[in-house]
Amino acid sequence: MDLAALRKSPLALAAAFCSAVTLHSGLAHADIVADGTTATTVDRIGGAEVVNIARPSAGGVSHNTFDRFSVGTEGAVINNSRVDGSSALAGALSANPNLADGTARIILNEVTSNRRSDLNGTTELFGDNARYILANPNGITCDGCGFIRTPTAVGDAGTRLQEVLLSTAVPGLDALDGATIRLTVDRNNTAQLVIGAGGLDASNVDITTLLTRQASVNGLVEALGGQLQLYAGAGEMTVADGAATTWQPDPAAGGRDVSVAIDASAAGAMHAGQIFILATDAGTGVSLPTDLLASGDIEITAAGGLVYRDARSQAGDVRIGTTAAGADLASDGLTQAAGDVVLAADGDVQAAQLRADGDVAATSRSGRLTAGAVTAGGAVDLAAQDDLAYGSAEARGGDVTVGTTDARAGIRTTGSTVAAGDVTWQISGEAAQITDGPGQLSAGGAINLHCAAGDGACRVVSQRDLTLAAGTLNTQADIETAAGRDLTIQADLDSGRRLDSGGDLRIAAAAGDIRSTGSLRAAGDLTLVTAAGAQLILDGSLVTGGELYLQGDGSYRHDATGTQQIGGQRHIDLYELINQDVLADLADGTLRVSRLDNQGLIENQGALRLQVDERFDNSGLIVSLEGAVDIGHRLPGEATGQIYNSGLITALDLTNNQLGQSGMILDPSDLVMAHTRAILDGRQRSAAELAREIQDANARLIAELNLDEAVTGVVGIQAERLTQTGTGRISGSDVDLEVGTLTNQGGQITAGRNLSITGEVLGNANAAPYYGVISAGRRLQATLGQRIDNSGLIEGGNVILDAPVINNTGGGWTPAAPAGGVIDTAGYLDALGGQAWFAQSGGDYRHILRLLYDNDLLVSDPTRLTRAFLDAGGIRLGPDAQLAGDDVYLAELLMHTLRAQGGMAFATGDRNGLGQLSTLYANTRAYMEATGLAFGQLPDSSQRAAVRAPVLVFAPQAQADGRTLYVPRLLLPEADGGLQQQAERLSAQIVAQENLFLKGETITNRDADLLAGDNLVIEAVDLNISGRQRDWYVDADGQVRYRTAQIAAGNDVVVQLSGRYVQDGAQVLAGN
Template sequence: MNRRCYQLIFNARRGQIMAVSEAGSRQGKSQPGESSAPAAVLAWAVGASLLLGGASPVAAQIVAYKDAPGNQRATVLRSGNGVPIVNVQTPSAAGVSRNTYSQFDVGGEGAVLNNSRTGAVTEVAGKVGANPWMAKGTARIIVNEVVSANASRLRGTVEVGGDRAEVVIANPSGIEVDGARFSNTSRATLTTGVPVHQDGKLHGYTVKQGTITVQSGGLDASQTDYTAILARALKVNGAIHAKELHVITGANAISADHKTVTPIAGTGAPPAVAVDVSELGGMYAGKIRLVGTEAGVGVRNAGKIVASAGEVVISSEGFIVNTGTIASSNQIQLAQRDTFTNTGTLQSAGAIKIAGRSHLYNSGRIQAGTDVHLETTGTDSDITHTDTAFLLAGLVSQEEGDVWGDTGSIDMGATGNVIASGKTMAAQSITASGGAIGTWGGELSAPLVMLYALPNPRRVRSRRTDPTATEDTQDNRVLEPGDINLTNAILTAHAKLVAQTDASLITDGADIAAPQMELGAADISNRLGRIRQLGDTALQLFVSGHIDNTGGTLVGRGDVRVRAGTLGNDQGRLLAAQVLRLDIGALANARGVLHGDLGLQAHAVSLSNAGLVDGAVQVDTQLRNDGTIQGSANASHIHNTGKIDGIATATESLENDGTVTGLAKAGTHLTNRGTLGDVATATLALRNSGTIAANASAGEVSNSGTIAGWVRSGATLDNSGTIASSATADTQLSNSGAIAGEAKAGTSLDNSGRIDGAAIARTGLTNSGVIAGFAQSGCRPGQ
C-alpha cells in the first residue's frame, strides 16, 4: 500500500474530519484476503462531497440502515448551514436509486437528496457537491425505505439536489408530516407500505399497516407534479397542497403507477376511519383522488377537500361522511359501499355523482354547475334530503354571485325511498325514482319534474317513517310503499310534471303547478292542496281508486278530465277554464264546487252533492243532491233536497224536497215535497205534497200540494190539494181538495172538495162537496 496516500475519515472523539495515512490503523480493517475497495470508495465519496460542498457528517436524523446491502446504503452528510445532505445510492438501469434507513426524519432545516453528478445549487443547503454514486447517471426515482419501529417525522423541505426526480418515502411504522415540503421533485410518494423491487425496477408497494398523519404544519407539494399517499390510514389535521393528489388507503398491493390496487390481508385490526380530515385539515390540489379499499372502513371529512383545476374522486368500501366542504372546479364523484352522510357542502362547477349500496343522507348543501346524479343500489337503500338540505343543479358560481345556467339536471334513483324535504332545484329537470317518494314540506323546481314510485314486486316492503321528522310532524310523515307523498310541498315544473305510481299520490297542503301534467295513481289525496295546470292542454287525472279533494283545488286552463272510482270533494274545487269532464264511480261533492267555463260533463255511478255542480250530471244509479246542480240531472234514482237548475230525469225514482226548475221525469215513482218548476211525469206513480208549476202525469197520482197545470193519471188520481187546471183519471178520481178545471174519471168520481169545472164519471159520481160546473155520470172521459 502507498504509505503516502491519505484518506479522509470522521473522528468521532474529536468531532471533525481528519486526514490519515492509509497505512494507519483503523477500526474495521479488512482481514487478510478481504477487499477494502468499498471502504475506499465510501471514503472518497465522503471526501469529495466535503471538499466541494463544505459538508460534514450528520447527526442522527437521517441514518442509513447498517444491515442493508452496500448498494442500498446512502451517505448522509451535513452542509455548512446544518442541512442534511443525502448522497443517494447508484440508480439501477431503470433509474431507481434504492436507499434503506434506520431513521428518516427531516427537521425544519430540511434535507437534500443529492441527485447531482457535478454539484448543484439547492434551495435549502446552498451549494452541494457532486454525488459520486451518480457517476454513471442520475436517478429517475429515489426510493427511501425506513426499517424502524418508529414513525418518520417530516417537518421541513425534502429537496432533490441536481436532476429532478421522483421521491418515495416508505415507513411501515408510519409517517408524521408537520410542515413538510417537496422541492425539485417530479413525483412524491409517502407510504407505509414496503416497496417491491424487481429487476432493478420499482414494481409496486405492499401496504399492510401504518398511518400517515398530517399535522397543523401541513404538507406543501404544490411544486410537485403528482403526490401520492399510500397507507392503511390517513389523518389530516393540517393543509395538504398539491397539483395532483392521489390517496389510497387500506391493506393493498399497489402497482408502481398506483393504477392497480388489490386488497390484501392487513396486519392487526383495521382502523376506524381510513381517511380522517379534521376541521383544521384540508386537501387543496388541482385534482384529487381518494380510494379506500378496506371493507367497512370509511372516509370522514370535517375540513376542506378542494380541487381547483380538476375533479374530486372519492371511493370507499366503507362509509363517507362530510361535515366540511368538498369542492371542485370540474366534477365530484363519490362512491361508497356503506352510508353516505353530508351535513356540510359539496360544490362543483361541473357534475356531482354519488353512488352507493346503502343509504344516502343529506342535510347540507349539494350544488353542481351541471348535473347531480344520486344512486343507491343496495336492498331497500334510501335517498334522504332533510328539511335543511339544498340540492341544486345548474347553479353556477360567479363573481357577482350564483346564477342559473342553461343546463343542469338532478337524477335520484333508489331501491328504497327517495325523500326530498329540503330545496331541490334544477335548471333542466328533476327525476326521482324509488320504492316511494316523499317531499314533506319540500320545494322542488325545474322545467321538467318526473316522479316515479316503482316498488319491487318481488319484495314485500314495510311502511316507512321519515327519519328526519320531529315529534310534531311524525304522524304526518309515514311513507307507505309505492306512494308519492308531496304533503305541504311546493312543486313548480316550468314545462311539465310527470308523477306515476301504482299506489297513492298525496298532495295534501301542497302547491303543485305546471303548464302540463301527467298524473297517474291508484289514489290521489289533495286535502287542502292545490294542483294547477297552467297550460292550455287538458289536465287528466285517471285513477282506479279514490280522489280525496277535501278543501283542495284542482284547476286547469284547458279541459279538466277526471276519471276515478270515487271522488270526495268536501269544500273542494274542481275548475276548468274550458270543459270539466268527470267520469266517477261514486262522486261526493259536499259543499264543493264543480265548474267548467265552457260546460260540465259529469258522469257517475252515484253522486252525492251538497255543493255546487255547475253543469249537467249523468249518474248511473243514485244521485243525492243537497246543493246546487246548474244543469240537467240524469240518474236511476234522484233524491233532491237542494236545487237542480235544469231537467231532472230518473230512470227509476225521483224524490224532490228541494227545487227542480226544469222538467221532472221518473221512470217509476216521482215524489215531490218541494218545488218542480216545470212538467212532472212518472210512469207508475206521482205523489205531490209540494208545488208543481206545470202539468203532471203518472200511472197513479196523489196530490196534497199544488199543481199549477193539468193532471193526468193512467189509473187513479187522489187530490187533497190544489189542481189549477183539469184533472183526468183513467180509473177512479177522488177529490177532497180543489180542482180549478174539469174533473174526469174513467170509472168513478168521488168529490168532497171543490171542482170549478164540470165533473164527469163513466160509472158513478158521488158529490159531497162543490161542483161549479155540470156533473155527468155514465159516459167515458172525453165524451
C-alpha cells in the same frame, strides 16, 4: 359501520398521534442517515441535508436505503442534477457525482430500520424532474412538510414535481426490468401515515399520493393545481416508469387491527386540483369531518362506513360512496360540484346539502336515504330500499326522480320539489308524506306518482297545503291533504285515483285535458280550470263541501257518466259547455260560456241567466222555476252570435201552486171563421158577440187547466241569429226576443201574456212534420228593421207587426190531420221517459216531471187532470198497478207519438199538450159512459164503431217486477174534413183575438189569412192581397160556398195606403 364511532374517532387518534410525537420528539433535528447498502451519500450544506441519490438502474430508478430518514425544519435536498446549480435550500450546489450516466426518472427512498420518518420541513428535488417515493413501513409523520423543485438543466424552467408518494409500504424493485416498483402494504401492518397540525404543502406537485393502512389527517393538505390521492388499505401498488400507477387491494385484509382507515380532525382539510380517496379494507371506515375542496373531481370510496363534512368541486364531479354490505354514508355539511354529485352506499345515506351544476344522484341500496336541500343544474335522482326523506329537491335542467323499493318503505319531504323536466315518485310502500314546509311539487314536464304495487296501492299525504305544478300529472297514487289544508294541481291531469283535499281543491290544466275517472273531493271549494282547446272530462265521482267552479278556455261535457255532490253552488265560466245531463244548481242562476250545447236539462229555482258569446245549440230543456230566463252575451250591450233551438226554453212561476200557462196556445180562428160564415150566410152577428165568445172560450180553457193570471215567468234572449226548428219551443209568461235574424221553422214561440220581438228579419214557417207558431196570450209586438215572412201561425190577444216588408204567404206545407185508427204510444215510452226532464218513480205514475218532484219548494200537482179523470169514473189503481206517467208526461207522449207518425201534434182542436189531454179525458169519460167500456179494457168492434171524437183507452202491460203498467192508446174516428180544414188553417195565418195592427212599406197577403176578433188596421205604402186557392164547403142551409184568402175582422177593417193596392181573388170581411 357505526357512524357515531367514526365521528368520535379523531379524538382517540389525536391522542395516539400526540403519543407518537412524544416518542419521537428527539428527532426534531434528526438527520438523514443512509444504511450503507447503496452508493447514496448525505451531506449538510447551508443547514439543509443534501442527499446524493444512487446511480439509477437501466429502468431509470434510483433506489436509496436509509437507516433514518427524517426532514427537519431546515429541509432536505434530493440531488438529481448532473450540473452545478443553486439550491433553494442549500445555496450553491454541485452536481451529483453518481449521475454520470444520467439522472433518475423514479427516486425510491426506503427506510430499512424500525424508525419512523418525521417530515417537518421542505424536501427539494434539485435537478431533473422525477417521481419521488418515500417508503417507510414504520410510519410517516408529516407536520409542516412540503415539496419543491429547482431545475438545473438548460431550458428547464419547470418548478413542479411529477409525483410525490409517501407510503408505509414495503417496496420492492423488479430485478428484471429495474423500472417497476411494487409497494406492498401488509394486512398486519398498522403503521400510520400522519398529517400533523403543520399540514402538507404539495402545491408544487402534479400528483401527491399517500399510501397506508391507516391515515390520520390533522392539518391542511394542500395540493392546489395537482392531484391528491389517498389509498388506505392492505394491498399492492405498482409504480413503473412511463405507466400509470395501479392498486390491487388485498381482499382478505378485512378490518384486522384497524377500524378506521382514514381519520381526520376538523383541521385536516384537503385542498387540491383533484381529490381521490380509496379505503379498501372491508369494514374499515373513513372519517372526514372537514373541508374537502378541489378545482376538479372529488372521488371517495370506502369499504366501510364513511363520514365527511364538506366536499366541494369547483370544476368537476363529486362521487362518494361505500361498497361493503350495510356500510353507511353520512355528511352533515355541503356537497357541491360544478359537474355531478353522486352518493351511493349499501347502508344508510345521510346528506345535509347536495348541490351540483350537473346532476345529483343519491342512492341507498339496502337502507334509508335522508337528505336536506338537494339542488341540481341537471337532474336529481334519490333512491332507497327503505324509507326516503328529503327537505327539498330542485332540478333546474332535468328530472327529479325519487323512489323506494321495499314494500314497507315510505317517502317523506318537508319542502318543495321542483324540476325543469319530470318529477317522478316511485312509491313502494303505502304512503309518501309531506310533513312540513311549502308542500310543492313542480315540473316543467310531468309529475308521475307511481305505486310499485299498482293503481291505488299507495297514497301521497300532505300535512300542509300542497301544490303540484307540471305539464302533466300522472298518478297511480291517491293524493290527500290534512283537514283545512288545500290541494292545488297546476297540470294536465289523467287520473283514476282519489284526489282528496281537506280544504280547497284547485286543478288548472297547463295546456291539455283534465280527465278524472277516480274521485275528486274537497272539504271546501273545488275549482277546475281548463286550457284553451282542451277538455274537462269528469267520469268519476266529484264531491265538494263548498262551491264548484268550472273555468277556463276549454270544453266540458256534462253527462251522467260520473256522480257529483255539491254542497254549495255550481259556477260555470268556460269556452264550451256540452250538457247531456242535469244542471240545477248554478250560482246566482248564471252560466257563462262562449259556446253552449244543451242536450239535457238546465234549470234554476229563480232567475236563469245563460251568457253565451258565440253559439248556443239547445235540443234539451231550459227552465226557470219562480223566475226568468235570460239568454245573451257575457259583455253588456253585446248579443249571442247564433242560437239554434230544437228543444224547450221556458220560464215558470208556480208560487200559487198552479201549472203555468207557458206554451198554451188559444187559437180563436174557429170562432172567427164561424162568425164570418154567419155574416156571409146573411145572419146578424156583432163584433161584441165574437169577442164574448172568444173570452168565454179562453175562460173555460183557463179554468180547465187551472191557470193563474199572476204567473210571471219571463224569457229574454239577445242574439245575432236565432234559428228554431221542429220540436223547438220557447215559452214564458212574457217573452222578449232581441234577435238580428229570427227564423222559426216548425217551432213554437209562446207567451202566456206578452211577446216582444225586435231585430232585422223574422221568418216563421211550417216545416214538415211541424208547424211554426208564434203566439201571445195578450200582446204580441214584432218590430223588425227589414222584413217579416210568415207562412205559419202568428197569433195573440193584440198583435202589432212593424217592418218595411211583411209577407204572409200560404200554399206551403200544412200538417196532415190524424187519420182514423189506433195511435199506440207503447213504442215511445222509454224514448220520452229517458229525456232529462223526466224521472222514473215507483209510485202510481212511472214517469214524472223531475222539475217538480225534485223541488221541495214546489207543491204543484202535475197529476191533477189524470186524478180528476180517474176519480170521475170511480177508478182506483191497486198497489200492483202503475200509469205510464203524470199529466205532463202523458201530454208530451201523445204529441211525441203523433209527430213521430208524421201528422199534427194534436188530434183535437187544442194547441197545447195539456189542453189536448184535458179534451181527451172529457171525450173518454163520455165515451166510457156511453159504451160501458171499463178502464184497462180494449173496445170490441161495436164499441170501436161508437168513437165519434178522439178518445183514450189504457192498455195493460205486464212488467218484469210483477206490476201492471197502463199505457194510453189514442182512438180516432174516421177522418173528416173539419179536422183537416182545421189543420190547413194553421198554414199562413196572422190572428189577433182582439186587435191586429200591421205597419210597413210593402205588405203582401197571399193564400193566407189576416184575422182580428175586433179591429184590423193596416198602414202601408203598397198592399197586395191575393187568393189563388179556394176551399169549397156546404153551409148549414145547403148552399155551396167557398173560402179563400181572407182579411177579416169582427169589427172594423181599416187600411191606410200611400201607394198601390192590389186585390186578386181574396176576401176582405168586416163585422161592421
